[in-house]
Amino acid sequence: xxxxxxxxxxxxxxxxxxxxxxxxxxxxxxxxxxxxxxxxxxxxxxxxxxxxxxxxxxxxxxxxxxxxxxxxxxxxxxxxxxxxxxxxxxxxxxxxxxxxxxxxxxxxxxxxxxxxxxxxxxxxxxxxxxxxxxxxxxxxxxxxxxxxxxxxxxxxxxxxxxxxxxxxxxxxxxxxxxxxxxxxxxxxxxxxxxxxxxxxxxxxxxxxxxxxxxxxxxxxxxxxxxxxxxxxxxxxxxxxxxxxxxxxxxx
Amino acid sequence: xxxxxxxxxxxxxxxxxxxxxxxxxxxxxxxxxxxxxxxxxxxxxxxxxxxxxxxxxxxxxxxxxxxxxxxxxxxxxxxxxxxxxxxxxxxxxxxxxxxxxxxxxxxxxxxxxxxxxxxxxxxxxxxxxxxxxxxxxxxxxxxxxxxxxxxxxxxxxxxxxxxxxxxxxxxxxxxxxxxxxxxxxxxxxxxxxxxxxxxxxxxxxxxxxxxxxxxxxxxxxxxxxxxxxxxxxxxxxxxxxxxxxxxxxxx
DNA sequence: ACCGGCTAGATTGTATACATTTACCTCAAA
DNA sequence: TTTGAGGTAAATGTATACAATCTAGCCGGT
Numbered sequence: 001x002x003x004x005x006x007x008x009x010x011x012x013x014x015x016x017x018x019x020x021x022x023x024x025x026x027x028x029x030x031x032x033x034x035x036x037x038x039x040x041x042x043x044x045x046x047x048x049x050x051x052x053x054x055x056x057x058x059x060x061x062x063x064x065x066x067x068x069x070x071x072x073x074x075x076x077x078x079x080x081x082x083x084x085x086x087x088x089x090x091x092x093x094x095x096x097x098x099x100x101x102x103x104x105x106x107x108x109x110x111x112x113x114x115x116x117x118x119x120x121x122x123x124x125x126x127x128x129x130x131x132x133x134x135x136x137x138x139x140x141x142x143x144x145x146x147x148x149x150x151x152x153x154x155x156x157x158x159x160x161x162x163x164x165x166x167x168x169x170x171x172x173x174x175x176x177x178x179x180x181x182x183x184x185x186x187x188x189x190x191x192x193x194x195x196x197x198x199x200x201x202x203x204x205x206x207x208x209x210x211x212x213x214x215x216x217x218x219x220x221x222x223x224x225x226x227x228x229x230x231x232x233x234x235x236x237x238x239x240x241x242x243x244x245x246x247x248x249x250x251x
Numbered sequence: 252x253x254x255x256x257x258x259x260x261x262x263x264x265x266x267x268x269x270x271x272x273x274x275x276x277x278x279x280x281x282x283x284x285x286x287x288x289x290x291x292x293x294x295x296x297x298x299x300x301x302x303x304x305x306x307x308x309x310x311x312x313x314x315x316x317x318x319x320x321x322x323x324x325x326x327x328x329x330x331x332x333x334x335x336x337x338x339x340x341x342x343x344x345x346x347x348x349x350x351x352x353x354x355x356x357x358x359x360x361x362x363x364x365x366x367x368x369x370x371x372x373x374x375x376x377x378x379x380x381x382x383x384x385x386x387x388x389x390x391x392x393x394x395x396x397x398x399x400x401x402x403x404x405x406x407x408x409x410x411x412x413x414x415x416x417x418x419x420x421x422x423x424x425x426x427x428x429x430x431x432x433x434x435x436x437x438x439x440x441x442x443x444x445x446x447x448x449x450x451x452x453x454x455x456x457x458x459x460x461x462x463x464x465x466x467x468x469x470x471x472x473x474x475x476x477x478x479x480x481x482x483x484x485x486x487x488x489x490x491x492x493x494x495x496x497x498x499x500x501x502x
Numbered sequence: 503a504c505c506g507g508c509t510a511g512a513t514t515g516t517a518t519a520c521a522t523t524t525a526c527c528t529c530a531a532a
Numbered sequence: 533t534t535t536g537a538g539g540t541a542a543a544t545g546t547a548t549a550c551a552a553t554c555t556a557g558c559c560g561g562t
Contacts (some may be wrong), residue, residue: 012515037543048517056307061312070524071544085408089347096343157336161416263545289514299547321554323515
């Protein structure tokens with residue numbers, strides 16, 4: 001289970017370029033809308049054009065870049081409704097995952113893992129009233145909970161689709177959780193989210209497919225509320241990964 | 252509106268390689284599970300390694316290939332449950348599209364297009380009782396109906412996600428329609444499908460989001476029935492695009 | 503006889519040179 | 533002044549040479 005201990009050696013230049021370029025895009029360091037020159041990326045990252053091109057293609061599939069008809073790629077921009085839709089799509093897919101888990105029956109062991117994760121979040125939420133550094137633990141555990149939920153569907157096809165939908169940081173279950181820390185409504189949202197987690201597990205355990213689906217969808221919509229609140233707090237908004245890519249209609 | 256008249260000239264080698272390779276994969280000409288050598292593809296397609304590599308990466312994202320940890324790609328194989336899940340996923344996404352169209356209100360013009368398409372299918376279904384060559388028209392119109400339905404959601408994010416989900420021929424709305432022609436239950440399924448189309452349009456027009464969602468999901472499940480029937484007719488099964496990639500559990 | 507390491511071949515990953523297309527700037531004519 | 537054509541420069545698309553890695557087969561040891 002400690003399979004994550006892979007050292008960073010022996011990773012291809014393509015992967016390194018992909019990771020570095022993604023960070024550059026999400027940080028807003030690259031101008032959006034206009035063509036992203038390959039050579040400029042080459043001299044920034046220090047690798048040859050070939051792996052850069054590979055990374056560009058993969059980041060296009062990821063959704064961070066869009067292909068220009070005449071060739072090349074440009075950094076995408078995202079509207080508020082783009083993000084809303086992406087969250088709703090995640091809700092639909094996670095809802096299906098929860099339904100699969102409920103109706104087809106989740107394995108004992110995996111359900112226990114999910115409950116453990118749930119209990120850990122309970123502990124975390126109980127002891128500290130707004131402790132700042134504990135929020136990184138919360139972010140980690142929340143991501144873990146959702147990953148376990150996805151796996152509970154026991155459907156490779158669905159997990160693949162969910163992964164692809166969550167590739168955009170705005171659509172990810174962890175997308176707006178980091179920003180939540182700086183929000184005055186933080187405690188409120190955390191309370192709601194964790195209760196939804198509990199109900200979700202209960203629904204799956206009781207094989208209530210429709211209920212699990214509805215809960216997962218509603219749970220995803222909490223991210224929309226987080227987004228709305230974050231729009232009112234600049235310091236919170238800056239914590240959102242890729243916030244530089246979001247263009248609001250009215251400034 | 253006649254923007255589809257682009258001649259096939261001026262397409263890059265990458266795209267040509269992608270199309271040719273996809274056909275090779277779907278036709279079953281390439282051994283699945285084992286590594287697909289780049290050089291063998293190069294000498295088959297007559298282009299250099301660079302565009303071949305690009306095509307391989309894109310086909311992996313498409314889902315027809317899987318990356319081998321030690322490098323390279325292999326042709327994927329699909330189980331019956333993979334296909335079932337893919338269809339269910341499409342149902343969930345098309346359901347969301349139908350819901351968006353219903354709840355957010357579809358534009359007059361696009362709804363009219365959808366109704367026109369519907370009427371064309373009605374005409375086709377009415378006149379000929381099992382005419383073989385009319386089925387290609389039906390396949391075309393059915394694809395058009397679904398494309399219009401997707402567009403009716405008016406959500407770029409959702410359309411993108413649906414496109415990606417439908418990249419696999421098994422998951423596409425047209426995936427098993429071609430095979431339907433050879434099925435004894437052909438007429439029966441066509442009747443059901445077209446009625447679902449009608450109800451779907453009605454639900455969208457009446458702004459019945461939940462009903463539209465449920466109908467779209469159930470409509471997708473018709474593809475599963477088509478698949479089951481096709482399993483019993485070899486000549487029908489062979490009409491399914493990529494049938495060579497499907498491995499059944501019990502032979 | 504079986505297991506382990508080593509060597510040779512093949513294959514992928516990377517870099518770079520070349521070809522082709524695109525975009526922009528200039529200049530001339532209306 | 534504006535518009536169009538032409539040319540030049542830069543960027544992408546392609547091919548290929550080179551490097552690093554993996555695979556497989558063989559030999560030697562236990």
